[in-house]
Amino acid sequence: MISQRSIDTIFATTRIDEVVDDFVRLKKRGINLIGLCPFHDEKTPSFTVSPTRNIFKCFGCGKGGNSVSFLMEHEGFSYPEALRYLARKYSIELEETQVSEEYQEQRQERESLLIINEFARDFFVKQLHETDTGKSIGLSYLKERGLILKTIQAFELGYIGSDRDALTAASVGAGYNIELLRKLGLTTSSDRDFFFERIIFPIHDLSGKVVAFAGRQLKSNKKSPKYINSKESEVYNKSRVLYGLHLAKKSIRKEDRCILVEGYTDVLGLVQSGIENVVASSGTALTVDQIKLIKRYTNNIQILYDGDPAGIKAALRGIDLILEQDLNIELVLLPEDEDPDSYLKAVGVTAFRTYLSEQAKDFILFKTGLILDEAGDDPVKKSSLIKDIIESLAHIPDPIKRSVYTKQCSSLLSVDEDILISETNKEISRRMRNQRIDKLREARSDHEILRQQVGQQAAKTQTYEIDPPTVTDEYQERDIARILILHGNQVIEKDPKEVTAAEYILSNIQETLTAFDNPLYAKVVSEYGRQIEQGRKVDANYFVNHENQELAQLAVEFCASPYEYSENWEKMWDVYLQTQPKPEENVVNDSYQALLRFTLRKLQKMSDENLAKIKECQRTNDQGELIKHLQVQQILIQKRNEVADKLNTVIL
Numbered sequence: 184m185i186s187q188r189s190i191d192t193i194f195a196t197t198r199i200d201e202v203v204d205d206f207v208r209l210k211k212r213g214i215n216l217i218g219l220c221p222f223h224d225e226k227t228p229s230f231t232v233s234p235t236r237n238i239f240k241c242f243g244c245g246k247g248g249n250s251v252s253f254l255m256e257h258e259g260f261s262y263p264e265a266l267r268y269l270a271r272k273y274s275i276e277l278e279e280t281q282v283s284e285e286y287q288e289q290r291q292e293r294e295s296l297l298i299i300n301e302f303a304r305d306f307f308v309k310q311l312h313e314t315d316t317g318k319s320i321g322l323s324y325l326k327e328r329g330l331i332l333k334t335i336q337a338f339e340l341g342y343i344g345s346d347r348d349a350l351t352a353a354s355v356g357a358g359y360n361i362e363l364l365r366k367l368g369l370t371t372s373s374d375r376d377f378f379f380e381r382i383i384f385p386i387h388d389l390s391g392k393v394v395a396f397a398g399r400q401l402k403s404n405k406k407s408p409k410y411i412n413s414k415e416s417e418v419y420n421k422s423r424v425l426y427g428l429h430l431a432k433k434s435i436r437k438e439d440r441c442i443l444v445e446g447y448t449d450v451l452g453l454v455q456s457g458i459e460n461v462v463a464s465s466g467t468a469l470t471v472d473q474i475k476l477i478k479r480y481t482n483n484i485q486i487l488y489d490g491d492p493a494g495i496k497a498a499l500r501g502i503d504l505i506l507e508q509d510l511n512i513e514l515v516l517l518p519e520d521e522d523p524d525s526y527l528k529a530v531g532v533t534a535f536r537t538y539l540s541e542q543a544k545d546f547i548l549f550k551t552g553l554i555l556d557e558a559g560d561d562p563v564k565k566s567s568l569i570k571d572i573i574e575s576l577a578h579i580p581d582p583i584k585r586s587v588y589t590k591q592c593s594s595l596l597s598v599d600e601d602i603l604i605s606e607t608n609k610e611i612s613r614r615m616r617n618q619r620i621d622k623l624r625e626a627r628s629d630h631e632i633l634r635q636q637v638g639q640q641a642a643k644t645q646t647y648e649i650d651p652p653t654v655t656d657e658y659q660e661r662d663i664a665r666i667l668i669l670h671g672n673q674v675i676e677k678d679p680k681e682v683t684a685a686e687y688i689l690s691n692i693q694e695t696l697t698a699f700d701n702p703l704y705a706k707v708v709s710e711y712g713r714q715i716e717q718g719r720k721v722d723a724n725y726f727v728n729h730e731n732q733e734l735a736q737l738a739v740e741f742c743a744s745p746y747e748y749s750e751n752w753e754k755m756w757d758v759y760l761q762t763q764p765k766p767e768e769n770v771v772n773d774s775y776q777a778l779l780r781f782t783l784r785k786l787q788k789m790s791d792e793n794l795a796k797i798k799e800c801q802r803t804n805d806q807g808e809l810i811k812h813l814q815v816q817q818i819l820i821q822k823r824n825e826v827a828d829k830l831n832t833v834i835l
């Protein structure tokens with residue numbers, strides 16, 4: 184693991200404006216920089232970078248964070264990958280600390296797998312360019328298909344001949360573990376090469392590392408498929424990879440559109456003709472993870488299909504997933520018997536581009552037209568198809584877009600628009616209900632975990648049981664989290680000894696931690712407590728730079744929040760940062776009040792719940808329990824009154 188000292192150095196050195204500037208065009212505005220948000224579609228910039236705070240914040244879509252979270256979001260890096268990127272950018276040497284053996288083994292294995300893939304790629308490339316069969320069979324095949332050397336090299340294409348031991352023998356000879364070769368699927372269980380007599384297409388991850396291979400057959404052989412792929416491994420999850428994305432991402436962002444094709448050679452052909460914003464889903468039906476990859480760069484997808492109706496129908500099923508991600512999808516149907524590569528070759532790039540822009544049809548309308556043709560006059564078929572369309576409509580999150588489509592579909596299908604709207608609404612509420620149930624289940628289990636974590640401490644201080652609260656106290660909890668993050672270090676009492684706002688709040692709050700409704704705010708409290716216990720000083724930056732992205736996001740919100748609803752927020756934010764001392768000055772009162780309000784709410788809730796138990800005991804005539812609960816009630820009311828009194832004094 185990267186040592187805390189290295190992480191601290193990275194955060195101290197990194198400048199958010201320099202990091203973002205590599206990806207987003209920024210303009211100076213006051214003490215901040217602004218640009219068009221890379222995370223949502225916008226015409227006027229609301230994406231702001233604050234060099235003073237070292238954070239970014241988009242006031243359009245709400246995304247915000249530090250350099251690390253920017254890279255994680257924008258480049259799809261993991262936390263350590265983002266740190267390594269920054270270390271490289273700023274030439275910081277990384278110290279690695281001891282990690283658990285298991286983790287280290289896992290990481291070492293992952294790295295070894297990637298190294299072996301690199302070795303295999305180089306081997307295949309060498310076979311293509313430097314052996315006689317490679318040149319006469321492999322290279323000449325690729326050139327026949329119209330590929331030039333530059334493209335072949337850019338995509339690192341390779342070749343493997345008929346010798347069924349070539350790669351395995353070379354790898355083992357170079358000292359690589361055959362067990363790992365098997366894990367990657369390069370070597371079969373009978374220790375022979377998996378790929379032979381094939382053109383090899385390396386499959387890369389976002390950062391350009393080779394994670395797998397696809398092999399295309401050269402001789403037509405009915406016994407084995409035209410394409411075979413590496414099996415999934417520690418480094419390759421086929422539903423999370425898009426072929427060609429590592430080269431296409433820049434162009435996708437620039438063109439604000441991603442073209443999706445089916446085959447590897449389609450990608451190569453289009454890129455070679457100068458259409459670079461193209462990727463392939465490489466042998467899988469489109470998955471949500473792949474769509475999310477695309478969404479990092481654009482909201483517009485254009486899918487090219489060869490004109491095979493069965494294939495199109497199968498592919499359309501996956502597209503509801505894209506709708507849900509709020510992407511704009513256009514479909515282009517290619518002329519019969521043409522694939523993107525062959526059609527491009529037949530008509531040339533200019534005509535190809537014109538065809539794409541003229542033939543592109545919006546997905547819903549495309550689907551409606553297609554199934555309408557299929558249903559003909561059959562009323563039973565037609566009604567089931569209408570259900571199908573309603574399901575697609577219900578997947579569109581943007582209500583304005585949805586209503587436009589509903590109108591168009593109603594006229595295409597000759598169905599009354601009101602009926603279509605009400606059926607779609609039913610479908611939406613059915614889905615929302617299901618989502619709510621899932622969320623509730625999740626929240627319950629979060630709450631359980633929290634209870635277990637702090638339960639031991641609570642058990643020491645409390646003699647009565649606290650049930651999970653039913654009404655939420657988000658506001659009070661958020662206030663506590665806000666004061667801790669922004670002002671926790673401020674000294675609020677000097678006599679008899681110095682007490683910071685955080686110490687004051689934490690010492691009073693521990694026993695109610697189990698009663699937090701919002702697990703994120705509870706996490707702020709427990710994380711703060713943990714750091715203080717270890718003698719560390721915690722400030723807003725600590726949370727802004729936190730590894731947990733939810734915590735970091737919350738901290739950024741607090742840092743930018745005083746004016747988050749102001750239309751003229753940017754100017755206000757500048758003013759706030761430069762001249763506004765008020766929130767800090769008020770910390771003492773703020774802390775006392777927030778804590779008292781919080782405690783009052785919790786006590787009130789406990790007493791309500793206890794009261795319900797008293798009533799239950801009265802109903803069942805359980806005298807022993809009744810007396811216990813009555814005593815508890817007395818204590819609760821007494822405490823509540825004390826707090827209410829204090830709150831009045833403080834307020835006055």
Ligand SMILES: [Zn+2]
Pocket residue numbers: 220221222223230241242243244245246
């Ligand atoms: Zn945004």
